[in-house]
Amino acid sequence: MTAPRTLFQKVWDNHIVIDSDPTLLYVDLHLVHEVTSPQAFAGLNQSGRTVRRPDLTVATVDHGIPTTGRSLGIRDPLSKKQIDALVQNCKDHDITMFGLDDPRQGIVHVVGPEQGLTQPGLVVVCGDSHTSTHGAFGALAFGIGTTEVEHVLATQTIWQAKPRSMAVEVEGELPWGVAAKDLILGIIAQIGVSGGTRHVIEYRGQAIHDLSMEQRMTICNMSIEGGARAGMIAPDETTIRYIEGRPFAPKGARWDEAVSAWESLVTDPDAVFDKVAVVDASRLVPHVSWGVNPAQTVPVTGAVPSPDAYDDPQQRDAAVRALEYMALRPGTPIFDIAVDHVFLGSCTNGRIEDLRAAARVVDGRKVDSHVSAVVVPGSMQVKAQAESEGLHEVFEAAGFSWRDAGCSSCLAMNPDVIPAGERCASTSNRNYEGRQGRGARTHLVSPAMAAAAAIAGHFVDVREWEGS
Amino acid sequence: MKPVTAITGTMMPLDRGDVDTDQIIPQQFLKRIERDGYGEFLFYNWAHTDDGAPSSDFILNDPARRGARVLVTGPNFGCGSSREHAPWALQQWGFEAVITASAADIFRNNSSYVGLLVVELPQDAVTRLIDLATDPTAEVSIDLESQTVTADGLEEHFDFNPTAKERLLTGLDGIGVTMGHDDLISSHEEARPSWLPTTVEVSS
Numbered sequence: 046m047t048a049p050r051t052l053f054q055k056v057w058d059n060h061i062v063i064d065s066d067p068t069l070l071y072v073d074l075h076l077v078h079e080v081t082s083p084q085a086f087a088g089l090n091q092s093g094r095t096v097r098r099p100d101l102t103v104a105t106v107d108h109g110i111p112t113t114g115r116s117l118g119i120r121d122p123l124s125k126k127q128i129d130a131l132v133q134n135c136k137d138h139d140i141t142m143f144g145l146d147d148p149r150q151g152i153v154h155v156v157g158p159e160q161g162l163t164q165p166g167l168v169v170v171c172g173d174s175h176t177s178t179h180g181a182f183g184a185l186a187f188g189i190g191t192t193e194v195e196h197v198l199a200t201q202t203i204w205q206a207k208p209r210s211m212a213v214e215v216e217g218e219l220p221w222g223v224a225a226k227d228l229i230l231g232i233i234a235q236i237g238v239s240g241g242t243r244h245v246i247e248y249r250g251q252a253i254h255d256l257s258m259e260q261r262m263t264i265c266n267m268s269i270e271g272g273a274r275a276g277m278i279a280p281d282e283t284t285i286r287y288i289e290g291r292p293f294a295p296k297g298a299r300w301d302e303a304v305s306a307w308e309s310l311v312t313d314p315d316a317v318f319d320k321v322a323v324v325d326a327s328r329l330v331p332h333v334s335w336g337v338n339p340a341q342t343v344p345v346t347g348a349v350p351s352p353d354a355y356d357d358p359q360q361r362d363a364a365v366r367a368l369e370y371m372a373l374r375p376g377t378p379i380f381d382i383a384v385d386h387v388f389l390g391s392c393t394n395g396r397i398e399d400l401r402a403a404a405r406v407v408d409g410r411k412v413d414s415h416v417s418a419v420v421v422p423g424s425m426q427v428k429a430q431a432e433s434e435g436l437h438e439v440f441e442a443a444g445f446s447w448r449d450a451g452c453s454s455c456l457a458m459n460p461d462v463i464p465a466g467e468r469c470a471s472t473s474n475r476n477y478e479g480r481q482g483r484g485a486r487t488h489l490v491s492p493a494m495a496a497a498a499a500i501a502g503h504f505v506d507v508r509e510w511e512g513s
Numbered sequence: 514m515k516p517v518t519a520i521t522g523t524m525m526p527l528d529r530g531d532v533d534t535d536q537i538i539p540q541q542f543l544k545r546i547e548r549d550g551y552g553e554f555l556f557y558n559w560a561h562t563d564d565g566a567p568s569s570d571f572i573l574n575d576p577a578r579r580g581a582r583v584l585v586t587g588p589n590f591g592c593g594s595s596r597e598h599a600p601w602a603l604q605q606w607g608f609e610a611v612i613t614a615s616a617a618d619i620f621r622n623n624s625s626y627v628g629l630l631v632v633e634l635p636q637d638a639v640t641r642l643i644d645l646a647t648d649p650t651a652e653v654s655i656d657l658e659s660q661t662v663t664a665d666g667l668e669e670h671f672d673f674n675p676t677a678k679e680r681l682l683t684g685l686d687g688i689g690v691t692m693g694h695d696d697l698i699s700s701h702e703e704a705r706p707s708w709l710p711t712t713v714e715v716s717s
Contacts, residue, residue, distance in 0.1 A: 062701045063694060067676050071701050073709060081596065083546035094688065103712040109544060123544035130546050141712045162710050174595040174619060190597035190623035191548075192687070200691045202698055206674055208618075238531055239589040242618060272592060274618050299708035306706065338531055359530045359587060366529070456594075458540045465563060475593060477535040479558045 049313035051210045052279050053245045056185040056310070060168045067206040073167040074184075075197050076153045077104035077140070079124075079131040080458065081172030085195035086134040096138040097201045103162060104135050105143040107152045109458045112421050112448035115145060124459065138198075151424020151450040154178040154392035158262065159426050161291025165280035165307040170197055175392045175474065176275075177268040181261035182288070183280035183310045185245070188269065208274040209319035211244035215252040217327030222508035224402065224491035225260035226394060226472070228252070228324075229267045230332040230342050236322050238340045241273025244320060247312060248278050252326040258287040259398040266393045267474050270339040279311045333379050333504055334476045334489040336367035341476070343379060345494065345506045351375035370478050371486050372466075379504050384488070386469035387418040387499035388481070389445075391455040394472035394492050395423025400431050403472075403496035404439045406507060412444035413502030419446040419461070421453040445499070457482045470498040514628045516684035520609045521654040522582025524646035525572060530587035534599040534620060537591065543598055551598055552605030573606075577649040583610045585642045585653075591620025591631075600624040610655050612662065614639050625677035626687065630655060632662060638669045657681060 050058070063069035075098075082104070089096070096102060109124035119125040128145070135142040143149040143156060150156070154175050157163040163179045169186035170176060172194040179186035189203065197203055213232055219225075233240075246268050248261075256264070261278050268276025285304055288294045295303040330344040341364070343350060352364035352375070368375065373382070389395075389403050400422065412418045420440050422428035428450055431437055437447045454461040455473035457480070463469045465484025472495050473480075476487040490498065497507040542554040560571045567574045584603065590613040591599060600623050603611065610630040624631045632655055634642075645651045645664055653664040657678060662669045680687060691698075 060701075062697050065676075067674065069691065069694065069697075071698070071705075073705075074712075080543050084548045084597075087546070087548075092686075092688070100711040100713045121544070127544055127546055141714060162712065164710055167709070172595060172597075174593065188595035188619050190595055190600075190619060190626065192597060192623065192626035196688050196691065199688045200698060201702070202691060204676065204687070204691070238592060239615060239617070242589070242615060269593070272589065272617060293710050293712070295708045295710070302706065303708045306708075338533070363530060456535075456540045458543065475533075475535070477533050477593060479539050480535055483539070483541075483558055484563065 049315040051312045051316045051318060052183060052247055052277055052310055053185065053210050056166050056168065057207065059166065062202055067204045069202050070168055070205055072170050072197050072201050072203055073101060074157070074162055074169045075102045076157055076169065076171035076176070077102060078108055078153050078173065079106050079127045080108045081191050082134065082194055083127060083130045084191050085198060088195045089198055094199045096140065096198045099139045101201060102140045102198070104131060104140055105150055105153050105156050106131060106145055108452045108456065110145060110451045111459050112451050112453050112461060115449055121460070148425050148429065151426065152392045152395060152452055154266065155395060155423035155427060158182065158258070159291065159424060161288055161294035164288060164303070165284060166310050170203060174269045175266050177273070178262050178266040178392055180265040180268065180275050180277040181258060182284055183277060183307070185275055185277065187275045208243055208245045211241060211246045211273065211320040211322070212318040213246050213248050214321060214323045215248060215250035215326050216323060217252060217325050218255070219252050219326045219329065223329050223331060224493060225256055225263040226491035227329055227332045228326060229264045230339065230489065231329045232324050233267065233271045233340050234342050235324060236271050238270065238338050239272040240322070241268060241271040244273050245275045245277060246271070246273045248276060253278055254281065257398060258283060259396040262396065263393055267339065270474055280307045331491060331494050331507060333494070335371065335373060336364065337370055337476055337478050339474065339476060339489060341367055342489070345379050345504055347379055349373045349375055349377045381503065382488070383468070383503045384416060384470045384498050385467040386463050387416055387495050388421070388454040388469055388471040388473065389419065389492055389495055390421030390423060390453055391473035392423060393474040395421060395427065397427050397430050399472065399492040400427065400436050403492040404436045406493050406496035406510060407443045407445070407500065408439050410443055410500045412499045415502050416499050418444065418499040419448055421448045422450050424450045454481050456480060470495045470504065514684045517628050517630055517657060517681040519654065519656045520582060520630060521652055522609065523580055523649060524583045524585050524642065524651060524653050525578050525581035526643040526646040527572065527584060527586040528643050531589045531592055532586060533593035534591055534596050535593055537599040538596065538602040543596060548601060549605060551602035552607070555602040555606040582608060583612060583653050583655070584608050585612045585639060585646050588614040588636065590616050592617040595619045597623045597627065600627050600629040604629045612639060612642060625680060628681060628684070630657060630681065632671050634662060634669050634671055638667060641667055
């Protein structure tokens with residue numbers, strides 16, 4: 046009889062090529078984008094190597110592309126060169142690419158799942174830290190650097206020191222009006238930005254089971270913001286229903302084989318985790334970040350904290366610096382913080398359910414005259430779906446700008462840069478200094494909260510609006 | 514990659530925690546397709562004023578620190594984005610090592626592939642080094658073979674992944690080493706279930 050194993054352990058074991066420390070793991074799916082791959086392809090070409098498994102590799106463009114006026118081409122010469130390099134590299138190495146004109150183009154972490162490429166039990170890697178998103182399907186998915194991208198291209202394997210296992214047990218039910226984004230911000234506030242370092246998190250409990258796939262992706266996406274190597278959720282009926290019928294999902298007899306394999310991908314009852322955190326979902330409320338890392342958040346009903354609230358001197362200093370960067374004074378009610386920009390999108394919250402949640406809040410209302418608000422769907426497929434539901438009309442009637450898909454203002458590598466000194470309510474994942482543009486001030490929130498802030502011109506408790 | 518064995522040099526203290534890779538090298542410098550030329554953009558937003566002039570109060574711009582080889586900094590260094598441009602920028606500015614109480618996972622991995630030595634020491638040892646480093650001429654020595662850090666009045670052992678150590682000491686090309694195991698990769702490959710996805714377009 047084998048010892049009880051965690052979900053993570055099972056997926057790990059299934060991919061061992063060489064059982065040593067570190068372990069050589071086989072990679073089932075390698076996602077590629079334009080920013081972290083050119084040097085990897087250049088290295089491959091210089092050493093005369095080839096891509097071992099182009100049929101397990103897929104590319105798209107997302108980080109540097111404009112979200113308006115694409116027919117005019119890419120004006121930024123550096124971004125253009127980077128995107129052209131990816132097009133050429135994919136052509137040279139026979140890699141499937143969802144390019145700028147492809148109706149499947151989008152953020153790599155939105156595209157993989159929606160095309161049915163992301164499946165339970167896979168090892169998925171990408172030169173991007175938010176690869177953790179794919180763990181929502183019970184895959185082991187993690188971000189890698191450019192040297193590792195080259196290694197995976199050449200060998201379809203990766204050396205990994207084995208992470209430890211961590212359970213985040215989410216007890217209770219998520220209250221009405223509280224989003225998956227609020228749950229993951231609450232988890233990060235509890236465990237801290239390095240609470241998951243050297244660990245793979247498995248999110249567990251009824252509240253997790255009750256989440257849709259889009260919501261689970263929001264949770265796993267931000268695992269890296271808690272420092273974790275990856276985040277995972279065991280596949281269940283919700284997962285299987287989501288995958289079935291998608292373009293790259295198994296069909297016919299293969300589908301039945303796949304589903305029966307996926308059913309074993311659960312943590313055994315007696316398996317032991319190296320670390321456990323327990324979170325009470327029933328006490329959660331909508332969160333707003335006030336500082337410059339994703340653990341620096343407060344309930345929307347709260348106020349900007351004082352650095353004196355921190356016992357640890359390093360945390361206190363960090364809070365002082367954060368308040369200075371964010372131009373906030375301790376004690377300021379979150380409701381009193383006015384916003385200049387609202388960004389709805391990203392690999393965290395750029396999926397159809399996110400846009401629906403925001404549209405429900407926006408419907409029949411107008412964006413505050415001082416606010417510039419944009420919606421950037423996570424993929425062109427999400428955009429098409431939203432348009433078929435008429436969501437674009439809701440947003441445009443309210444005064445939102447309706448864009449093409451990409452990473453956009455989440456990291457401001459394209460023209461969607463938030464100007465210095467201006468404040469943005471953002472559904473993205475990082476409120477780091479300069480993340481949305483040098484001097485830009487980011488407040489992380491859920492899609493519904495961002496939508497409400499766009500209408501009101503300042504943060505409000507969206508639960509009061511949705512109740513009305 | 515050049516082999517890394519032992520480093521002796523002066524230190525630069527950066528006494529703050531949770532320094533993310535967006536700070537180490539901001540996104541506007543990630544658009545290039547080359548591997549070099551990132552040194553001048555290290556900590557760009559902290560090192561420059563809004564009009565692009567060097568910020569005189571940021572330690573990186575202190576002429577007495579220009580020769581620093583070891584960055585001594587707070588915990589959770591290199592968190593956030595997976596950009597390998599972060600270790601590239603540190604290295605290309607002139608750093609050969611980073612000493613911290615803890616490094617973020619992806620940053621630690623990336624550094625081990627490019628020859629930037631990331632040493633994790635207990636916080637009290639890091640604090641003592643940061644104190645020592647107020648003197649810009651104070652030196653620290655890191656010996657990878659024996660996994661030891663020495664400085665005035667301090668000698669600390671550090672843990673290090675044995676494979677990363679081997680790679681750094683020899684400077685060997687990791688891909689070449691892995692390709693030497695082609696038989697094992699192929700046999701794993703042949704045993705994979707046939708229902709697993711491929712990215713090849715199938716016309717329906």
